[in-house]
Amino acid sequence: MTTTRIETLRAEEGELVFPAFGLTEVWRLGARIVERAMQAGFKITVDIRKPGAILFRAALPGSTPDQQFWVDGKSATALRLERSTAVLEAEFGEMGFDPASIGWLPREQYVLGGGSVPIRVSGVGVVAVATVSGLASDEDHDLVTECLRELLAEETTR
Template identity: 40%
Template sequence: MTTPDDVAALVAEVEEQERTLVLPRFTHDDAWRLGCRLVELAAERDLPVTIDVRKGTQQVFHAAREGTTADNDSWVERKVRTVYRFGASSYLVGLRARAKGRDFNETHGLPLQEYAAHGGAFPVRVDGVGIVGVVTVSGLAQADDHALVVEALRELVPPPA
């Protein structure tokens, strides 16, 4: 069972990821490379995931591996809406609600069919600009969806000067 201290530690960890995973730019080619890298990682590990990368509201990359269904596409849409509405990863939004002992959808009066505060969608931030897109993985446990996105994004972030 997850304790309140565990949730608080996860919130701090994900907040730090969001502070540090900031890109110098994000082009359509970058979005495509990020999506392809996620597909490579999923193929290497035989993961049944759907991968989605957006620049603004435009879907630049979308792939579904064996073992996924159209339901994963619905999860992607719901997670993406959560990122754009709250300006944070879908995992962080959900963790913050849990830390307060609240149900995300009830607290915000949002329909479950449109918003999901479950891990897997991460804001793509550009230095000096802010959020310019969203990268999403759906198909695994929420912490694993989130971790896969973070792993791929880390490869795009230049090392600190």
């Protein structure tokens, strides 16, 4: 992973901040990701959650039960650290550090693979995470962030 990619991922965290994000926005984001994935023929699972509650879930045709493990692990990581799993994967990779090796972020519960992105609200912080599993890590991440970016653009022009 290049430093440029890490810088891009870090910048996204500061850019993707919503003025508000409620259940209507959850539905709009989830439906947007599903629609984009269906058009592309992606066999993915989509999940939007906050601690203790799944707000949106869709398993598209061809997705597998294993993707549930990845969704749960990526979501747990992003919720715990309030960072995208792509930036965490890149930063830990650059350091050559595996947090599971010292018992921090055990593999049974946490996953460091791109595809889970915190949803931030200005003045509030992280209110949920949006997660995709089924593509390569970077593609999972990019699908979520592209849809977040589009939704944010619509929200700020209303």
